[in-house]
Amino acid sequence: MKPTQEFSPCINEGCNLPATYGDKCRAHRQVERRIQQAIEDGTCYAYEGRSHGYQAEAAHAYYVEMSVAPSTWEWITTTCATPLCLNPEHMAFKAPKKLAYPSYICIYCGRSGYTVDHLLPRRLGGEAKRAYVVTVPACGTCNSLLGDTLTWSITERRAICHARLRRKYRKILNHFEYAESDLKEYGPTLRKAIVRGMEDKAEVMRMLDWPIDPLYDDRACEKAGIGDPYEVGLIISMVEANRIAAEVTAPRNRERMPRDAA
Known part of the structure; x- marks a missing residue:
């Protein structure tokens, strides 16, 4: 009987799924690929989760693609017609x-x-x-x-x-x-x-x-x-x-x- 492979949890905040794709779970890896595709195509990619979780997900998406972490106190809005867009090029930041x-x-x-x-x-x-x-x-x-x-x-x-x-x-x-x-x-x-x-x-x-x-x-x-x-x-x-x-x-x-x- 083969030993069961153990995976560490996904690095995304609040996610307890196993990191089967590098340091991320399968769901978050797919989200990153879709965001990258949206950037290449110049299109929107709407956040599919609950609205109260958008800020954390948008900040993470911006950091992954732009290598710059938004300030904790900044509020992320969008410049496109999609209210909860995860395309970093469509994001705007509202400072305190x-x-x-x-x-x-x-x-x-x-x-x-x-x-x-x-x-x-x-x-x-x-x-x-x-x-x-x-x-x-x-x-x-x-x-x-x-x-x-x-x-x-x-x-x-x-x-x-x-x-x-x-x-x-x-x-x-x-x-x-x-x-x-x-x-x-x-x-x-x-x-x-x-x-x-x-x-x-x-x-x-x-x-x-x-x-x-x-x-x-x-x-x-x-x-x-x-x-x-x-x-x-x-x-x-x-x-x-x-x-x-x-x-x-x-x-x-x-x-x-x-x-x-x-």
Whole structure:
């Protein structure tokens, strides 16, 4: 009896079929051949799967034929009459919309912001959410504190970020304030440390008071061509934002095992 040949799974994401044709399954190998034929003939090749899987399949087809991987945040559309065409020559890429904030200034704390924060709509999930991504400048600290928090509005993201900044710098914020006359009672070394602590506290307070301009977000959205940011949910009331921030940042209760438990 001949031993059964074992195959590794297909390299295509989400496919569990055996890779009987090189590193791909038979179905994906046939798709690649049909795409290559469509490119040679200048015709369309429609995606036959479910619509929510088109973005991943189109990105893979583009990478295979063009040797260039589309950005994770880019949304693929078609320039032909076929809505879900897999011919890479018929694909167009929609980059995330950049809100018109001052460059390199974090919108959450006002410090230098050399990273980009991506805002995803809460009401949309899966692949569809990437069609509505907007980007804003953020500093590394705020971007890291937000992490993968899936919140859409600028207001609530800032409220969440400020809550986490308070937690991060809670020792600095608890620093006692000294009057100039009180500082004279201490020696130069201790006085220097106290002044440094007060300066650090003032810096954190400036971060938490950002932005000073109440229309800071409205102007950025208006310059970006977004007529009513409140209607699309990019800006919400501070009351609602603080409520959401309190829920997101609330410490989770962990059940502790009794000491006498086995």
